[in-house]
Amino acid sequence: MTAQIPLLDVRNIEIQAANSTSIVKSVNLTLAHGAMAALVGESGSGKTMASRSVLRLLPPGVRMTRGEILLEGENLAEASEKRMRQLRGRSLGMIFQEPMVSLNPAMSVGAQMAEALRLHTSLSRQEIRQLCIEMLERVRISNAAGCLTAFPHEFSGGMRQRIMIASVMLLRPKLLVADEPTTALDTLAQREVLDLLTELARDFNTAVLLITHNLGLVARYTENMTVLREGRVVEAGKTASIIAHPYQTYTRKLIAAAKASQGLADDVIPPDAPAVLRATDVSVTYGARTHGRGHGAAAVSEVSLDIRKGETVAVVGGSGSGKTTLGRALLGLVPLSSGRVEFEGRNIIDGKGAIRREARLGCQMVFQDPYSSLDPRQRIGSIVHEPLRHVQDMAPADKERRVSEVLAEVGLSGLERRLPHELSGGQRQRVAIARALVRRPPLVVADEPVSALDMTIQAQVLELIRDLQASYGFACLFISHDLTAVRRVAHRVIVMEAGRIVEQGATEDILGAPQHPYTARLIEAAPMIGDPAGLRPAADRAKVLP
Amino acid sequence: MATYLARRLSMMLLTLSLVAVTVFVLVRLVPGDSASLMLGEAGSLEQLAILRARWGLDQPWPIQFLYWIKGLLSGDFGVSTRTGEPVLALILARFQVSAVIVLAAMTIAVLVAVPVGLYAAWKQNSWADLAVVSVATLLLSIPSFWLGLLLLVVFGLKLSWLPILGYVGFGEDFSRALSFVILPVATLALIEIGVLVRMARASAIEVLRLEYVTHARAKGMPEWRVLAFHVFPNAFAPTLTLIGLILGNLLGGIAVLETVFTLPGMGRLLVESIFARDYPVVQGCLLLTGVIFVLINLIVDMLYPIFDPRVARA
DSSP, X not given: OOOSOOSEEEEEEEEEOTTSOEEEEEEEEEEOTTOEEEEEOOTTSSHHHHHHHHHTOOOTTOEEEEEEXXXXXXXXXXXXXXXXXXXXXXXXXXXXXXXXXXXXXXXXXXXXXXHHHHHHOOOOXXXXXXXXXXXXXXXXXXXXXXXXXXXXXXXXXXXXXXHHHHHHHTTOOSEXXXXXXXXTSOHHHHHHHHHHHHHXXXXXXXXXXXXXXXXXXXXXXXSEEXXXXXXXXXXXXXXXXXXXXXXXXXXXXXHHHHHHTTSOOOOOOOTTOOXXXXXXXXXXXXXXXXXXXXXXXXXXXXXXXXXXXXXXEEEEOOTTSSXXXXXXXXXXXXXXXXXXXXXXXXXXXXXXXXXXXXXXXXXXEEOSOTTTSSOTTSOHHHHHHGGGTTOOSSOHHHHHHHHHHHHHHTTOTTOTTOOGGGSOHHHHHHHHHHHHHTTOOSEEEEESTTTTSOHHHHHHHHHHHHHHHHHHOOEEEEEESOHHHHHHHOSEEEEEETTEXXXXXXXXXXXXXXXXXXXXXXXXHXXXXXXXXXXOOHHHHGGGOO | OHHHHHXXXXXXXXXXXXXXXXXXXXXXXXXXXXXXXXXXXGOOHHHHHHHHHHTTTTSOHHHHHHHHHHHHHTXXXXXXXTTOOBHHHHHXXXXXXXXXXXXXXXXXXHHHHHHHHHHHHHTTTSHHHHHHHHHHHHHHHSOHHHHHHHHIIIIIIISOXXXXXXXXXXXXXXXXXXXHHHHHHHHHHXXXXXXXXXXXXXXXXXXXXXXXXXXXXXXXXXXXXXXXXXXXXXXXXXXXXXXXXXXXXXHTOOHHHHHHXXXXXXXHHHHHHHHTTXXXXXXXXXXXXXXXXXXXXXXXXXXHHHHOTTSOOO
């Protein structure tokens, strides 16, 4: 312990919403110069509000009602708005969750990066340009000079987040608040972004406050952590010791949920179970016009797979690996350029309209984003009822009964009259699952069904999918970049890279002993608790980068 | 860019051909023609036949259509059956009047409505916002003729500041011309402000909630810069589309307003010509409206990428 003043000292703050309910009840937190700490909690725990109060960027109506926020001894809670503007950008940096919406779509990358420099320094136009280019090169953006004139929509999510980091780190802030900086990214991009962030923070002696719900990332990247629940700190201390010996039941629950999602699916599928879906040499080529990158790219090339009754097959890969396109192609939602797809033994691609219709009714889909996949104006009961509309040999009373039955199975009994916005993210995804299952389909395609959800909710939803599969024996194609989720539900794994299958086999074989280097990289990048590699000291981390 | 423009222009030709056919047929579906309306009850069958032959109305529709198109292609829009004037000159003279009023009103409306809407969004749910929304709703609910008459009564009759009847061209006497258009411009501007303020406010509220606005603030930027450089360009794109649509609509004729203020605009010309079944003039007016509509939409589409680069021009 040194007598030095900590960089950030948050003392007993309380934050209230417009209706005077406390979002943050009492939070204490200290952060030393150059340290990396995590603020952990589920959505609604107040972690985002607590972190935004440091920059005094609370949404309208939300205000801090008690406590002090000391930045090197200066109380920010009482600083003038003018003083705050001097500190923001210069000493206090912030990185946001959604790289898709945290850069201004109407402004070139260069103009956005230069903005803060023009505001806080007296550098010339040329010097600013030079600094921006150097910083973009540091975050490994190829053609940095060209990037300055490009607009945010021309980059992938991972690249945008790197540009974001470059733009914030340009002024070498003393403190960086990173609010779920990688939640929207796939595992590989997640790894890349956080490695870069760590590296830059170390070089510039910037302290980082990482706001996240992902305990795997916390274990891998931070030294200290603070666990928040319902606006209060439930546990705080060294990351390694909290993860190894959590004192509080809530922390234990969080860690158990994260670990449980690392457990393997154990039930065995009999080898003679009939194939529900069989794809042979499926290829999908996007024309130059739709793909936009110039050449007619093969999104999926010559992929063959079968999914048996009661089996879950996971398709994993990074963004752009073709896994989503494959899922859509198998359902006939995108045209195949070659190959054949059989559903319950019948070819559905060239088949007659009736066969295709039947196949389409027999395959149901669960989408990634439970916010946009439900009609906001439709009540839950009618959303779940909708797929039954075309079932002729079912009496209306039976349909009603089926809907309440399915809602009970997903744990949403009695919510028929609610609207989607009245439910939480986890509940909405349950509605989506109920809608997919109400017809008792032989096949369910789930495209990243849990990646938008919190860790504990993820565990519950995955559990639900497994339980329902055990009861009804539907086959499931589970598309995901999240290996922890895959481990939890899948019997078999197919690894895709650049539209091709690079490896496939039983889940434990692939995830336990990957043969292909790409698979190994994917597994390496997935943050896991209790994995010794996850707790390596910071110095080693930079080496893993390509 | 050039190929985009070429594609858009050829699509425009297709649209206008459809407009031409529709206009031609619609006009002729109305019972009665120019000849029978001009002669009235008193006309004899011989007179009717002579007039019809003179205007080509005795020909089958396809032949009439071909004559009309042939004329159009050589710049001849025909002659008004009512006054005998050439249609193109007649329409252009009347269009000037409407265009001056509409463009002036629209410019004022945009200049007032966009900043006010942005301010109201910034101050969302404050009393100032409430005041802006209430006034805007009031303005857009008032019928234009009623607001026009009200202004005429107050400024024309009671205060006698402005003339209430007539029109003088800007070329003849600028200050007198101005005194005639102030009230119609004010009426139209007030109503469009009501529409545009609400649109600008709604899209600014959407944008203000986005993270890049918080990101801009997190850089330490003063609020006015955040609003000017981050909120305004993104919030303006949807408003621009609306401006285009309104402008096209208004230029096609603000007949009601022109009637209230006794202005010789294109809207009134169109109404009068419909009553007289003056086919060449009605066809010309509607075709011109179509051209204006398509052109304004093209301009809006060309401007759109400036505010939202995600909409590529290619």
